[in-house]
Each structure stands twice: as structure tokens, then as C-alpha cells.
Amino acid sequence: MAAVSGIRALMKVPHLLILQQSFRLTPLQLASTRHCSGSNGLKLPSDTENKSLLENLSLLGVDVKMVRQRQPGVLRKAFTNEMGLAQFLQEKGASHKIIASIVSRYPRAITRSVKHLEQRWQLWRNVFNTDAEIVSILGRSPEAFFRSSDNENLEKNIAFLISLGLNSKDLHRLLTTAPRTFSNSLELNKQMVEFLEDICHELGGNDPEQFAKSVISKNHYILIRSTKRVKANIDNLKTFLKLSDAKLLALLQGHGADILDLSNEYLKKNFKNIEQKIILLGCKKDDMKKLIINYPMILYIGPSTLNSKLDCLLKGGITIKQILEKPKVLDYSTQNITERLKELQRVGYDFEKNGINILDSSWKRFAAKIEKLSDLPEE
DNA sequence: CGAACCGGGTTCTGCCATCAGA
DNA sequence: TCTGATGGCAGAACCCGGTTCG
Numbered sequence: 189m190a191a192v193s194g195i196r197a198l199m200k201v202p203h204l205l206i207l208q209q210s211f212r213l214t215p216l217q218l219a220s221t222r223h224c225s226g227s228n229g230l231k232l233p234s235d236t237e238n239k240s241l242l243e244n245l246s247l248l249g250v251d252v253k254m255v256r257q258r259q260p261g262v263l264r265k266a267f268t269n270e271m272g273l274a275q276f277l278q279e280k281g282a283s284h285k286i287i288a289s290i291v292s293r294y295p296r297a298i299t300r301s302v303k304h305l306e307q308r309w310q311l312w313r314n315v316f317n318t319d320a321e322i323v324s325i326l327g328r329s330p331e332a333f334f335r336s337s338d339n340e341n342l343e344k345n346i347a348f349l350i351s352l353g354l355n356s357k358d359l360h361r362l363l364t365t366a367p368r369t370f371s372n373s374l375e376l377n378k379q380m381v382e383f384l385e386d387i388c389h390e391l392g393g394n395d396p397e398q399f400a401k402s403v404i405s406k407n408h409y410i411l412i413r414s415t416k417r418v419k420a421n422i423d424n425l426k427t428f429l430k431l432s433d434a435k436l437l438a439l440l441q442g443h444g445a446d447i448l449d450l451s452n453e454y455l456k457k458n459f460k461n462i463e464q465k466i467i468l469l470g471c472k473k474d475d476m477k478k479l480i481i482n483y484p485m486i487l488y489i490g491p492s493t494l495n496s497k498l499d500c501l502l503k504g505g506i507t508i509k510q511i512l513e514k515p516k517v518l519d520y521s522t523q524n525i526t527e528r529l530k531e532l533q534r535v536g537y538d539f540e541k542n543g544i545n546i547l548d549s550s551w552k553r554f555a556a557k558i559e560k561l562s563d564l565p566e567e
Numbered sequence: 568c569g570a571a572c573c574g575g576g577t578t579c580t581g582c583c584a585t586c587a588g589a
Numbered sequence: 590t591c592t593g594a595t596g597g598c599a600g601a602a603c604c605c606g607g608t609t610c611g
Contacts, residue, residue, distance in 0.1 A: 258582090261592060293581080296593075329580060336594065365578060373595070409579070414597055443574095451599055458601095490601060516573095521603060545571065550605045557569095 249288035332367035483515035504529035
């Protein structure tokens with residue numbers, strides 16, 4: 189018991205770093221010493237929180253209230269590895285604040301052994317070049333890294349994704365933007381890939397593997413969505429647009445891939461809104477169809493944003509016909525568009541004569557153009 | 568040479584429900 | 590039966606510049 193109170197006293201030292209440097213105790217030693225009088229099982233008597241664990245967490249700056257709210261069971265465990273985890277992450281370059289935030293948001297992280305952590309880290313390092321990249325993702329999304337304890341599955345996932353023909357750049361982007369993909373069961377990922385291949389097949393495509401790969405590399409979120417969701421979106425697009433199989437296939441492996449992961453209701457809502465708004469502006473259903481095929485990302489824009497964007501363009505003297513021809517101007521924020529329109533009005537830009545492509549360019553190019561126009565003598 | 572085309576970069580977690588194994 | 594693992598969901602655009610074209 190003396191050892192325990194000794195350690196507890198040491199725990200009062202505010203910084204983990206100082207703790208480690210001064211006493212040269214490995215976190216595992218800390219953890220194992222801590223519970224010498226504890227129960228012999230993995231769990232403490234019912235509903236009893238592990239007091240020394242609570243102290244360690246406080247020492248690490250963890251928000252215990254949040255832990256209790258998220259994964260209360262973790263606080264009742266007799267053996268945990270919070271100090272090992274903290275040291276591990278610190279060695280990888282995570283700040284105390286990040287570590288505390290990680291544990292607060294995904295408490296189960298402290299149940300992983302150092303050996304497990306090292307293995308998993310190495311697997312992630314197969315995809316990332318630096319520890320810092322991984323640290324930043326853990327800071328963003330601790331759950332993605334810690335939720336699964338199955339390193340073998342992770343390894344298989346990486347192998348599977350490579351086998352699809354995704355290159356290291358794809359993999360890097362996939363793990364950066366949708367890290368959950370790698371914690372999915374291999375089975376789940378395979379299901380989505382097979383589903384995509386089936387879709388290609390049904391639509392008369394002759395290279396299902398290429399199709400699946402194309403969709404995944406265009407939409408990095410696809411593998412963390414349910415096949416149910418993706419299927420419903422494809423079905424809805426089919427109903428809305430009434431395209432031939434070949435055209436639908438082309439849409440899906442082109443820019444249409446971007447919108448496949450949207451929630452079903454959102455996609456429907458946006459579609460209805462586009463329809464309503466476009467008709468209101470005097471266009472035909474066919475115009476709308478063309479608009480969506482040429483610029484599927486329009487379905488990504490929520491009703492209020494889209495409507496205000498359109499209104500802003502129209503108010504600025506641009507016609508709906510011009511917008512239908514160059515829908516990419518809708519890529520830009522309403523604010524951006526507003527500012528450009530103001531500038532263009534100042535220099536007396538004639539949209540009818542010059543078109544609206546100038547709205548679809550970087551600020552740098554836009555500014556250069558404006559400067560040139562301003563320098564021109566008044567006619 | 569400027570304009571138009573086109574693709575790419577950024578970004579997406581935190582919660583709940585359910586399943587499956589100890 | 591408990592709990593850890595896993596699946597699924599809602600939420601919601603914007604910007605830049607290399608390359609090709611005329």
C-alpha cells in the first residue's frame with residue numbers, strides 16, 4: 189500500500205513529462221502498481237468507479253464528466269493503461285491537451301495495450317509518411333483509430349483496398365478524410381465494393397472493378413456509408429432523371445459519385461427544391477435534367493443556399509439561361525459572387541457580351557482581370 | 568496570349584442501436 | 590448478462606490553378 193500512496197503523491201506533479209523524466213517509471217509499472225489491492229477480476233465491484241484511475245485521468249487533464257457520459261464502463265475497470273497511452277501518444281508528438289481531448293472523447297482508448305498501439309500505429313504508418321499526420325487525425329477523430337481492437341482486420345483492409353487498384357495517394361486521402369473506413373470490418377468494405385460492382389453490372393458496364401475504384405477514389409466517404417443509403421440515392425437519381433443505363437453509369441462514375449453519400453432525405457429535398465426553383469424561373473424540366481447531369485454537385489447545395497445564390501446572380505444581371513450553360517459558377521459562395529458582381533458592375537462588365545465565365549476563376553485571376561479592365565480608358 | 572476546360576484540394580464527427588462473444 | 594465491437598445515421602460547399610484551346 190505504501191507504494192500506491194507513494195505513486196499517488198507523485199501523481200500530484202502536474203505534468204506527465206516531469207513525472208516520467210523524474211522517476212523513470214514506465215506507465216505500465218504505474219498502471220500495475222496502482223491496483224495492487226484491487227480485485228482479482230477485470231472489473232471492480234458493481235457500479236464502483238476506480239478511484240486511482242479517476243485520479244490519473246484528472247492528472248492527464250481528461251474531462252471525467254465527459255468520460256462518464258460516454259463510456260461509463262471504462263471507469264469501472266480495474267486495469268487500464270491510461271499512462272501507457274499518454275506516454276505513447278506523447279512520444280508520437282501529441283500535446284497534453286490533445287491527449288486529454290482524445291481520452292475524453294473516446295475513453296476506451298485507455299484499454300489498449302502499448303503493444304497493440306504500436307502495432308496499429310505501424311499499420312497507419314504504412315499509409316502516412318509522418319507521425320504528425322496521424323496525431324492530427326487522432327486529435328480530430330479519436331474514435332476512428334481506437335474503436336476497433338482488431339489490428340489484423342486493419343491490415344486486411346489495407347491489403348484489400350490496394351487490391352482494388354487504389355494507389356498510395358488514394359489510400360492516403362482515404363485514411364485522411366474518412367479514417368473510419370479502416371476500422372470497418374473487412375466484410376463491410378467488401379460489401380460496398382461488391383454492391384458497386386453489381387450496380388455497374390446492372391447498368392451494363394463492362395468493367396465493374398474499374399467502376400468501383402473510380403467511385404471510391406472520387407468519393408472518399410462512400411465506404412463509411414451504408415449500401416442502403418447509396419442504393420436509395422442511385423434509385424432516386426434514376427427516378428428523378430430517367431436516364432438510360434449507359435448515361436446513368438457515366439454520371440455515377442463521373443461527378444455524380446460526389447453526391448452518392450448524401451443522406452437520402454437531403455438529396456430528395458434538394459432535388460425538389462431545384463425543380464421548384466427552376467420551374468419558377470421559367471425553365472423546363474429538361475433544362476433541370478441537363479443542369480443536374482452537367483453539374484451534379486448542385487444537389488449538394490441546400491435549398492436556402494442555392495436559392496440565395498441564384499437570386500444573387502439574377503439580381504446581378506445574369507440570366508438563368510447563362511447559369512444553365514455555366515452552372516459551375518454555383519460553386520462559389522454567395523458572398524464571393526456578391527463581391528465579384530459588385531466589382532464587375534463598377535467596371536461596367538457586360539455579361540451578355542462577355543459571358544459569365546469570369547465568375548468561375550480564382551480570385552487572383554479575377555483581380556488581374558478587373559485591374560486590366562479598370563486600366564482601360566473609358567470608351 | 569487570354570480564355571475556357573477541367574480536375575483536384577480542403578473536408579467528416581460524435582452519437583446511438585444492435586450484435587456477438589466472454 | 591454485460592460490454593466491447595461494429596454499423597449506421599445526420600449534417601452539408603468552396604476555391605484554385607495547370608493545361609489545353611482558339
